[in-house]
Structure formats: structure tokens, C-alpha cells
Amino acid sequence: MTHTPIIPILIPLIAAFSILITKRYGFKVGQTISLLSIIALIFVSIFTLIDITSTEEVLVYKLGNWEAPFGIVLVLDSLSILMVSITSLLAFGALWYAISEKIDKEGVHFHSLFQLQIFGLNGAFLTGDIFNLFVFFEILLLASYSLLLHGKAEGRTKAGLHYVIINLIGSTLFLFAVGTLYGILGTLNIADMAYKVSLLDSENISVVAAAGLLLLVVFGLKSAMFPLYLWLPSAYGKTSAPVAALFAIMTKVGLYAIIRVHGTIFGENAGELAYYYIPWVLNIGLITLTLATFGVLASKEIRNQVAYLVLTSVSILLIAIGINSQDALGGAIYYMIHSTFLAAGFFLVADVILKARTTGYFDKQMPIFKEAIIIGALFFIFAVAVAGLPPLSGFFGKIMILSASLEHTHTAIILSVVLISSLLIIIALSKSGSAIFYDTTLDVEPLDEYKLSKSTLASIFFLFLFAPLLVIFANPITEFTNTIAANLFDTSKYITTVINIEEVIK
Amino acid sequence: MEILLALIIAVLTGVGVFLTLRARTFPVVLGLTFLAYAVNLFLFAMGRLNINQAAIIQENVSNYSDPLPQALVLTAIVISFGMTAFVIVLSLKAYGELKSDHVDGKVLDKDGDK
Numbered sequence: 242m243t244h245t246p247i248i249p250i251l252i253p254l255i256a257a258f259s260i261l262i263t264k265r266y267g268f269k270v271g272q273t274i275s276l277l278s279i280i281a282l283i284f285v286s287i288f289t290l291i292d293i294t295s296t297e298e299v300l301v302y303k304l305g306n307w308e309a310p311f312g313i314v315l316v317l318d319s320l321s322i323l324m325v326s327i328t329s330l331l332a333f334g335a336l337w338y339a340i341s342e343k344i345d346k347e348g349v350h351f352h353s354l355f356q357l358q359i360f361g362l363n364g365a366f367l368t369g370d371i372f373n374l375f376v377f378f379e380i381l382l383l384a385s386y387s388l389l390l391h392g393k394a395e396g397r398t399k400a401g402l403h404y405v406i407i408n409l410i411g412s413t414l415f416l417f418a419v420g421t422l423y424g425i426l427g428t429l430n431i432a433d434m435a436y437k438v439s440l441l442d443s444e445n446i447s448v449v450a451a452a453g454l455l456l457l458v459v460f461g462l463k464s465a466m467f468p469l470y471l472w473l474p475s476a477y478g479k480t481s482a483p484v485a486a487l488f489a490i491m492t493k494v495g496l497y498a499i500i501r502v503h504g505t506i507f508g509e510n511a512g513e514l515a516y517y518y519i520p521w522v523l524n525i526g527l528i529t530l531t532l533a534t535f536g537v538l539a540s541k542e543i544r545n546q547v548a549y550l551v552l553t554s555v556s557i558l559l560i561a562i563g564i565n566s567q568d569a570l571g572g573a574i575y576y577m578i579h580s581t582f583l584a585a586g587f588f589l590v591a592d593v594i595l596k597a598r599t600t601g602y603f604d605k606q607m608p609i610f611k612e613a614i615i616i617g618a619l620f621f622i623f624a625v626a627v628a629g630l631p632p633l634s635g636f637f638g639k640i641m642i643l644s645a646s647l648e649h650t651h652t653a654i655i656l657s658v659v660l661i662s663s664l665l666i667i668i669a670l671s672k673s674g675s676a677i678f679y680d681t682t683l684d685v686e687p688l689d690e691y692k693l694s695k696s697t698l699a700s701i702f703f704l705f706l707f708a709p710l711l712v713i714f715a716n717p718i719t720e721f722t723n724t725i726a727a728n729l730f731d732t733s734k735y736i737t738t739v740i741n742i743e744e745v746i747k
Numbered sequence: 748m749e750i751l752l753a754l755i756i757a758v759l760t761g762v763g764v765f766l767t768l769r770a771r772t773f774p775v776v777l778g779l780t781f782l783a784y785a786v787n788l789f790l791f792a793m794g795r796l797n798i799n800q801a802a803i804i805q806e807n808v809s810n811y812s813d814p815l816p817q818a819l820v821l822t823a824i825v826i827s828f829g830m831t832a833f834v835i836v837l838s839l840k841a842y843g844e845l846k847s848d849h850v851d852g853k854v855l856d857k858d859g860d861k
Contacts, residue, residue, distance in 0.1 A: 372819060379826050386833060390840075398841045402772070402850060405837055409779050409830055410767065416786040416823055423816070424793035 246302035246317035249325045249363040252282050257356035275352035282329040290322050299738040309740045310433040316369035319725045324366040328490050331585050332359050334704040338589050339483035341696035347392030358384035365494050370430045375415050382408050388484045400475040407472050411462040421452035431505050432739035439510045464495025467529040477548035482592030486585035492555045508732040523563025527658050529556035534662040538669045543591045543601040554580035561642045564649050570726035572641030579634040586704030587623045596691045603673050606682035612693045617678045624670040626708040629663050634711035759785035772838035772848045783827035791820045
């Protein structure tokens with residue numbers, strides 16, 4: 242048995258505790274351990290990703306060597322290792338920015354909390370059973386609560402309180418759903434649950450359906466789908482920039498959980514329950530996209546606007562999952578890679594603008610600030626990428642999702658909502674860009690000048706780099722995402738590898 | 748016994764939801780605790796209600812109760828305790844910073860209006 246699946250979980254966990262233990266040797270040691278851990282994580286996940294792509298295996302790691310439905314398993318397939326790779330690359334960019342802007346020094350324990358956050362994220366991506374998904378969700382949430390409140394800023398406590406309370410209620414719902422599913426199906430392993438659902442008695446179908454939809458509510462809360470997104474703009478807008486950048490992956494955890502849990506358990510083998518959650522996801526995705534676009538248009542502050550942009554990317558992914566075809570899911574995974582990095586980078590750009598201009602509000606006229614040309618260029622390229630204009634990757638992701646939607650029965654609605662929202666996002670971004678960089682005044686005295694360091698610039702460029710790379714290597718990447726999507730639709734390989742049965746009953 | 752347990756879970760959940768909607772940090776924390784109790788009982792009951800079944804492996808015993816819900820409840824209790832502790836500290840911090848125990852941080856006058 243290979244030990245690969247547990248390594249991405251162990252590295253950040255060990256790093257987090259080593260940072261605590263070595264605290265007396267100074268802050269630099271903790272910083273170094275944190276960076277080394279993330280770099281090690283990048284190497285491990287990228288090598289495993291390449292390895293998994295060539296062999297197309299599903300690796301199952303049995304903890305304590307207990308067999309699958311009884312013991313806890315970690316499952317590493319191409320989707321989960323892709324998510325782990327995205328997380329580690331994103332964490333590297335965010336950590337780089339935090340160190341170069343000295344945000345990690347605003348309070349103690351930034352680095353160990355950061356590592357615990359990565360620990361929870363990687364665990365949630367790699368776990369093969371639903372109760373451990375809950376446990377890892379709690380780990381990443383607890384780390385995120387503390388990271389959100391890290392350092393001092395206006396309104397952070399209030400936004401944090403809302404975020405914590407709503408997530409605690411979400412955890413309660415999660416446990417209710419898990420309990421119901423266990424009561425009926427008698428198992429918590431995702432693959433085994435999928436197998437048991439195919440054998441379900443007709444009298445129990447409605448209970449399982451209700452529990453499945455309750456789970457969808459919980460994952461929807463994590464991925465900020467309508468009407469559970471109201472915590473997101475204030476929480477993401479108020480926290481420090483690198484934490485907000487790392488949180489760009491947090492909404493994707495919810496989406497990943499929907500793809501993994503619902504896609505496997507209520508897949509095509511589920512009989513009467515096959516894909517019964519799909520219409521909910523599609524319709525809620527369309528509503529979320531509409532409201533998030535209005536949010537982007539109505540935002541008066543730059544970080545708030547970026548938070549709503551995260552929400553639009555989440556809702557496009559929800560729509561892509563809701564279209565429920567292999568092409569749409571392949572496009573969704575491509576768009577997920579793009580939107581995670583670009584949204585994270587945009588949070589960093591917004592923070593730089595905020596520091597240089599001293600205010601993020603669009604309606605306040607400020608003098609032209611130092612290095613406005615470089616920062617303006619950064620804003621421009623990120624705005625182009627996030628809005629989905631060619632030639633950057635957002636355009637290709639949207640094209641793939643929209644062309645997949647052409648075969649759907651509600652093509653007209655999907656096309657019009659996505660395209661009009663894209664147009665409105667472009668308008669909103671050009672409006673805010675011109676307000677920040679053109680609408681200047683000499684009446685106000687410039688405050689203390691912010692100097693954009695080369696290291697900060699490099700960390701932002703590191704996150705931007707993925708937009709052109711996704712275009713240049715579009716062919717191999719789309720081939721890869723399409724194989725992932727094909728594997729997600731044919732769940733029998735996942736199920737048979739994990740629980741060791743001959744064949745899934747059709 | 749089933750009806751009694753179902754009623755207890757229902758009352759705990761109802762109280763929890765009611766208190767969570769009170770928009771003051773102290774009732775909200777209490778409400779979250781009630782919800783946690785309700786969900787722990789619910790998880791425990793998911794192994795089905797049995798009498799005279801051993802939880803620990805013993806000689807001469809053939810009937811065992813389902814051990815998994817007990818393990819789940821144990822984990823859930825630990826997590827909910829940790830979360831409650833965190834939310835209590837956070838609401839104390841919010842009270843100190845916002846000068847109000849309202850979850851939106853609104854300062855109320857004597858009549859209770861904003």
C-alpha cells in the first residue's frame with residue numbers, strides 16, 4: 242500500500258505543530274517552516290498529480306489497515322489531487338504576500354493557523370467518508386475563524402461573529418443529515434453509500450432524498466449559494482488580503498463536496514434518486530449569479546466588489562454542475578482552476594490599491610497615488626481575466642461551459658443569464674477602475690505613501706501567471722479535465738476500488 | 748421510548764432554533780448549545796433504540812448495540828464543545844469591541860429601540 246494519500250495531510254499538520262514548538266527560537270523559524278511545508282506540499286501534489294494522470298488509478302489508503310466500509314479510508318483520485326495541488330499553489334501565493342507585506346506579524350500564531358487551514362482543506366479533499374468530511378470541515382472552519390479575526394481592522398469582529406454563527410448552524414445541519422443517512426443506509430463511506438442507495442427499499446427513498454437535500458444545503462452554505470451567501474461579502478471583504486485569497490478555495494470546498502458526495506451517491510446508479518438534486522443546483526446557481534452580479538454592480542468598495550466576483554464564479558460553477566453533462570463538468574473543473582487563482586490574486590490587488598490609495602471606496606476622490614501605473618495595469622489584467630474576456634483563461638472556461646449548455650433543455654435561460662451577467666461585470670469593473678485611477682483630485686492631501694515592494698508584486702504575478710498558462714497549455718489541461726469529468730460520471734470505478742465489490746448494480 | 752426521545756429531540760431543536768434567532772449573543776450561544784445537544788441525541792438514536800444490548804465486547808453475549816453512532820457522538824460532542832468555547836470567547840470580544848451584545852453590534856437605547 243502506497244502512503245501517498247496521507248502525505249498532503251501530514252505535512253501541514255506536522256508543520257503547524259513544529260511552528261508552535263519552535264516558537265521560542267523566533268518568528269523567522271516559524272516563517273521558514275511554514276514556507277518549506279508549502280513548497281514540499283507543492284512538490285508532492287504536483288508529482289502525484291502527474292503520476293495519477295498517467296496511470297488513472299484511484300488510490301485508497303486504509304487507516305490502520307481496516308477494510309473499507311468499516312474502517313476510515315482516504316481516497317486519492319485525479320479530482321482530489323487536483324484540488325490539493327490548487328490549494329498548495331494558492332497557499333504559496335497567499336503566504337508569500339503575507340510575509341512580504343508583514344501581515345503575518347499582526348498577531349501571534351498566523352503561520353500555525355495557516356498550516357492547520359491547509360491541513361483541513363487537504364483532508365476534506367482526500368477523505369473517503371462523510372463523517373470525516375464533517376471533521377475536516379470543522380478543522381478548516383475553526384482555523385478559518387481564527388485567521389479571519391487575525392490582526393485588527395474595523396468591522397472584522399462583527400463579520401467574524403456572523404460567519405462563525407452561521408457556520409455552526411451549518412455544522413448542526415450537517416450532523417443531522419449524516420445521522421439520517423447513517424440511520425437508513427448503515428454506512429458512512431461515500432462509495433459504500435452509493436452502493437447501498439442503489440439497493441434502497443422504496444419506502445426509504447424519500448428520507449434519503451431529504452437527507453441528501455439537507456447535505457446540499459450544508460455544502461451550499463460553504464460554497465455560498467443563494468440564499469446562504471449573505472455572510473460572504475462582509476467576511477471576505479473585512480479580513481486581511483492573504484486570508485481572503487486563501488478563502489478563494491474555501492467556497493470551492495463546498496462545490497467539490499457537491500461533486501464528490503452528491504455526484505457519487507446520487508449518480509446514475511441511484512435508481513429513482515439518480516441526479517434528483519441537479520435541478521436545485523442549476524436553478525439556485527442561476528439565481529445566485531443574478532444576485533451576485535447585482536452585488537458586483539452595487540458595491541461601493543473594492544474588496545466588497547471582489548468578494549461578489551468570487552460569488553459570481555461560484556455560481557457559474559454551480560450552473561455548470563447543474564447542466565450535468567460530461568463537457569460541462571470538464572469546463573467547470575477548468576473554470577475552477579482559473580477562478581480560484583484569479584479571485585485570490587484580485588484580493589491581493591484590491592489590498593494593494595487600498596493601501597496605496599488609503600481608501601477602497603469608489604465615491605471618494607483621491608489624489609493620483611505613487612505607482613498608479615503598475616497597480617492600474619495589475620487591476621486591468623486581473624479585471625480582464627476575471628470578467629472572462631479573451632485572450633485569458635476565464636473566456637475559455639465560460640466558452641466550454643456555455644457550449645456544453647447548448648444541448649440542455651433550458652439553453653436560452655442559461656445563455657442569457659451568464660452572458661448578461663458577464664456584460665454587467667465588465668461594466669462594473671470598468672466603472673470601478675475608472676473611479677479609482679481616473680477620477681482623481683488635487684484637493685485632498687496625499688497621506689503616507691505606500692511603496693509597492695518587488696516581492697509583493699511578484700506574489701501577485703505568481704497568482705496571475707495561471708491565466709496565460711491555462712490558455713497556452715489549454716489542450717493538455719482540457720484533456721485532463723475531461724478525463725476527470727468522465728471518471729466522475731462513471732462512478733463504478735471509484736466505488737469498486739474503494740469497497741472491493743465485483744460490480745455495481747445498474 | 749421512541750416517542751419520548753423524539754419529543755426530547757424536537758423540543759431541544761425548537762428551543763435551539765428559537766434562541767438562535769434572538770439576535771443577542773448570549774441567547775445565540777445557548778441556542779447553539781441546545782442544537783448541539785439535539786443533534787448528539789439524534790446521532791445516538793440513529794443506531795436504533797435498544798434495551799439490554801452490550802456496548803463492549805464480553806463473553807457469553809451475542810447481541811451488541813451499534814458501536815458506530817457512539818463513536819460519532821463522541822467526536823461530535825468534542826467538536827461542539829470546542830466550537831461553543833470559541834463562540835463564547837468571540838462573543839465576549841464582540842461585546843467588548845462593539846459595546847453591545849446584539850449580533851449586529853447595534854447600540855440600543857433605554858426603550859430597546861435603535
